[in-house]
Amino acid sequence: MMSCPTDDVLRRFADVTLSAEQTERLAAHLAHCERCRAEDARLRILIGDVKAPFPEQVGLISLP
């Protein structure tokens, strides 16, 4: 089993920007590592918080 990944790798996993190979290896690690699974869950909740509708915040950005 691979050793625990860095914060950056876990974030990129939650961000779905890892390569397919890295994703597969990390998913296998998470299946056996409760600490990393918990950290991954916390990250996904945080990302979900930012995804939630915040009209006044999103309105700060005007896309072309």
Next chain:
Amino acid sequence: MSAAIPSPTQIDRLLVEERQRRVRDALSRLPASMREALLLRYAEGLAYDEMAAVLGTGESTLRSRVHHGLRLLRSLLEKTQ
């Protein structure tokens, strides 16, 4: 006269609203460049190359802003728990 007891659904909605209020507050306290990167990535759902085109900033810089923005956002939220 007794106050009406909120239903579980009302309590859930109040908790969600409170969480959203805290997240909005924490987002407003982030440096503008981090807030912009987080909102484009997650609220607007843009890919990093699309963000780079919108902002005229390199993808690696934007990835770094998102990464540090998430860390700072978490830290701010933990302080207000």
